[in-house]
Structure formats: structure tokens, C-alpha cells
Amino acid sequence: MSSYYSYNQFFQVQQVGYGAAISTALTAVIIVFSIVFTIVQKRVEKELV
Numbered sequence: 001m002s003s004y005y006s007y008n009q010f011f012q013v014q015q016v017g018y019g020a021a022i023s024t025a026l027t028a029v030i031i032v033f034s035i036v037f038t039i040v041q042k043r044v045e046k047e048l049v
Helices: 002-012 016-048
Strands: none
Touching: 002 016
């Protein structure tokens, strides 16, 4: 949903800065979730071994 909103702001409404800010924030959130998921997966993997 927010990726569509970012695209819409960037290309159709032509608010490039706002669209870029949304994309940057979305990327940061995805990176944080990926790091947390990786840490949790490694802990679970250690418990299974």
C-alpha cells in the first residue's frame, strides 16, 4: 500500500521529495524488520541444534 502511495506521489502528483521520503522510510522499515528476523532465526536455529 505505501509503495503504491510513494509511486503515486513521485510520478503522478510530481511531489518528488515527498515520494522519495516515503520510499526511504519504507526501505528503512524493511531493513529493520529483516535484521530482527535474521537475529530471531539464528537464535531459533541455535536452540534446535
